Amino acid sequence: MMRIVKPKNARSKRAMDNRSPKAIENTKKALTVRGSTCGILVQNAMTDIAAYKQPDIRKFQKRNEIHPFEDASSLEFFSQKNDASLIIFGSNSKKRPNTLTWVRTFNFQVLDMFELKILNYKTMSDFKKLTVNVGMKPLISFAGPIFDSHPHFQMVKSMLLDFFRGEQISMLDLAGLQYIISVTASGDGNISVYSGDTSNLPSINFRVYKIKTYKNKTQNKVPRVELEEIGPRFDFQLGRVREADPDMLKQAMRIPKELQPKAKKNVETDLLGDKVATIHVGKQDLMKLQTRKMKGLKKRRKDEFEDEGDDEIEDVIVSDEEQSKKRKRQIK
Amino acid sequence: MSESTSIQSIGTRPVTVERAIPVTYDLGNLSVFDTNMIDSEIMSSTDEAKREVYLQSLARDSAQLLVNQILALPVVTGGRTGGDVNHNDGVFVKLPDPITQLPREKPIPVAKPLTKWEKFAKQKGITPKGRNTGNLVYDEAKGDWVKKWGYKGKNQEEPWLVEVDEKAENGDGEESGNKSKGTKKSKK
Numbered sequence: 362m363m364r365i366v367k368p369k370n371a372r373s374k375r376a377m378d379n380r381s382p383k384a385i386e387n388t389k390k391a392l393t394v395r396g397s398t399c400g401i402l403v404q405n406a407m408t409d410i411a412a413y414k415q416p417d418i419r420k421f422q423k424r425n426e427i428h429p430f431e432d433a434s435s436l437e438f439f440s441q442k443n444d445a446s447l448i449i450f451g452s453n454s455k456k457r458p459n460t461l462t463w464v465r466t467f468n469f470q471v472l473d474m475f476e477l478k479i480l481n482y483k484t485m486s487d488f489k490k491l492t493v494n495v496g497m498k499p500l501i502s503f504a505g506p507i508f509d510s511h512p513h514f515q516m517v518k519s520m521l522l523d524f525f526r527g528e529q530i531s532m533l534d535l536a537g538l539q540y541i542i543s544v545t546a547s548g549d550g551n552i553s554v555y556s557g558d559t560s561n562l563p564s565i566n567f568r569v570y571k572i573k574t575y576k577n578k579t580q581n582k583v584p585r586v587e588l589e590e591i592g593p594r595f596d597f598q599l600g601r602v603r604e605a606d607p608d609m610l611k612q613a614m615r616i617p618k619e620l621q622p623k624a625k626k627n628v629e630t631d632l633l634g635d636k637v638a639t640i641h642v643g644k645q646d647l648m649k650l651q652t653r654k655m656k657g658l659k660k661r662r663k664d665e666f667e668d669e670g671d672d673e674i675e676d677v678i679v680s681d682e683e684q685s686k687k688r689k690r691q692i693k
Numbered sequence: 694m695s696e697s698t699s700i701q702s703i704g705t706r707p708v709t710v711e712r713a714i715p716v717t718y719d720l721g722n723l724s725v726f727d728t729n730m731i732d733s734e735i736m737s738s739t740d741e742a743k744r745e746v747y748l749q750s751l752a753r754d755s756a757q758l759l760v761n762q763i764l765a766l767p768v769v770t771g772g773r774t775g776g777d778v779n780h781n782d783g784v785f786v787k788l789p790d791p792i793t794q795l796p797r798e799k800p801i802p803v804a805k806p807l808t809k810w811e812k813f814a815k816q817k818g819i820t821p822k823g824r825n826t827g828n829l830v831y832d833e834a835k836g837d838w839v840k841k842w843g844y845k846g847k848n849q850e851e852p853w854l855v856e857v858d859e860k861a862e863n864g865d866g867e868e869s870g871n872k873s874k875g876t877k878k879s880k881k
Contacts, residue, residue: 382799389798446798468800501724502755505731518726523795526722532769532785533723538760543752547736563736570752574760575703583708583764586757588749605796613796 380444384617388528390445391418394436396452397426402482403451403459409485409593410449410461413525413542413569415495419443429462430601433471441469447524460600463520467613473516476600480564488592491571493539498527500541500572507548507563513602514546517565540591543568559599567595708761710754718762721791725759727751 368374379387391414393407411418427435429450436448446469450462457478464474501522508518525542548563570588577585605613627639652658716727735747766786807815814820829838830847840846 382802384802386798465796467796467798472796498723500756500759501722502727502752502759503724504727504729504751504755506728508726509728519793519795522722522724522793526724526791529721529791531788533763533788534783534785535763536783538723538763541752541756541759543748543755545731545748545751547731547733549730563733566736566748568748568752570749570756572756572760577708578705583761585703585706585708586753586760587703588753588756590745590749610796612800614794615797615801616794617801 384619388417389447389523390443391447391449391524392439392443392445393418393420393449393451394427394439395421395424396428396450397424398453399424399451400453400459402479403453403461405484406459406461406479406482406593406595407449407451412485413499414527417527419445429464429471429474430476430603433464433474436464437466437469437471440466457600461597463524465520465523467609470609471603472609472613473520473603473605475513475516475520475602477517477565477595477597478600479595480598481594481596483592483594485592488590491589491591493571493591496527497537497539498530498533499525499569500538501525502541502543503545504543505546505548505563507546508544510549510551511562512604513559513562513599514565516602516604517599518544538572541570541572541588543570559602562599565595565597565599567593567597569593708757710757712754712758716755716758718759719792720762720766720789722793723759723763723788724793725755725762727755 366377368377391411393411395404395407407420411420421439425435427433427450429436436450440446440448446466448462448464448466450464451460452462453459457476459479459482461477461479462474463477465472503518503522505514507514509515521542521544543566545566545568546563569591571591573587573589574584575587577583627641629637629639631637712727712729714729716725716729718725731751732747735744738744763786766788769785769787828840828843830841831837832839832847842848
């Protein structure tokens with residue numbers, strides 16, 4: 362835990378405010394970290410992935426003696442220092458060759474992580490040079506029923522979507538639709554088939570294509586889409602997985618009050634699909650209701666009232682006097 | 694020549710995609726989730742080229758579906774319409790909010806506890822004196838912004854009684870009235 366620093370000038374205060382928790386969060390920043398042994402293949406892989414996360418990624422150049430599944434405290438430290446909540450840790454060992462560990466943090470603590478072993482890799486430079494503009498939002502496609510049914514694959518989906526989706530925007534320039542990231546996995550996600558061991562899980566195919574649109578002859582408004590691969594091309598095998606702590610995940614999944622959709626009061630939809638409204642009218646005071654005017658029901662004046670009910674009033678006066686006497690006695 | 698003919702043939706290809714299970718979209722994240730079965734025979738085959746063609750066709754279909762959906766969104770053309778739009782040219786579509794819930798990066802911010810004074814001020818209804826409230830107030834009668842006080846200020850009342858300078862009236866034979874400005878000038 363780092364000590365809490367008070368900002369000394371306005372610039373650092375702005376920077377600190379930008380890092381503090383917000384209802385609507387900043388775009389998640391990412392880090393690529395090299396392990397103690399990290400071959401050129403893994404380094405290239407991280408560079409290629411980073412190309413699609415620009416400008417929200419930072420690449421570390423030094424080697425680090427870190428084993429995320431044994432002790433992730435160094436990664437948590439990097440996360441806090443750099444205000445980055447997504448980390449790709451690359452390593453290469455005899456037991457786990459060419460592995461990328463994808464780590465996600467919440468409040469600078471590891472939320473969940475998994476290993477992706479690189480089985481097959483073709484770098485971006487191997488493809489015909491077709492670059493996309495920096496900071497463009499990709500289209501993202503997940504194909505395969507396993508991404509819906511298998512918990513580990515759900516996690517992979519969530520992580521990759523979180524990583525590549527980039528800035529959250531409300532307006533999209535149609536010229537910005539430039540490339541698609543396609544993630545495919547075969548298999549039906551029947552968990553009993555893949556019990557426990559992740560080595561027999563189907564491989565994850567990661568592809569990136571440039572989108573080209575052609576005018577359609579019959580339907581002018583909608584173009585025909587064609588793709589051209591721009592790389593990188595990965596075939597991943599899922600390795601070790603650490604699922605999110607349920608309590609932590611619950612905290613991370615909370616939606617701030619100001620972003621929660623407001624419940625619409627008094628408007629309902631009935632069984633037939635008709636909109637039904639309840640209108641609340643103030644309670645009617647029946648005493649003030651104007652009925653037929655008659656002389657007998659008229660409000661009488663005070664003097665008229667006194668003429669009729671003298672006896673009662675005297676009684677009241679007597680009782681008043683008694684009460685005052687009692688009070689005097691109590692005081693004495 | 695061959696390039697142009699291929700483009701023409703592309704133009705005649707269909708723009709619709711059929712899927713056994715309808716795909717789900719998350720247009721806020723520009724993503725599509727296709728839960729249809731993947732052909733495991735092709736995926737496990739040793740023929741890599743065949744596999745790549747299959748994967749590309751899957752991706753193309755997804756891209757087509759997504760593009761079709763995005764083009765159906767309400768279009769905003771030109772002008773500064775939102776905070777995200779930095780330039781005027783281009784065609785913009787209004788994206789809905791993301792549906793897929795992803796974990797937050799940091800916890801939800803909690804409001805700082807009120808200080809003793811703030812608590813007291815809130816209870817008493819004491820609001821800080823506006824530091825930047827200007828000197829101008831809106832005058833409904835004039836329909837214009839006037840100063841709160843001072844020259845032509847709002848708190849200045851029209852003099853309800855004005856002394857008549859008899860000498861001036863007799864000499865010039867003018868009507869009586871508010872001549873304060875005139876008299877000032879004549880003094881000079």
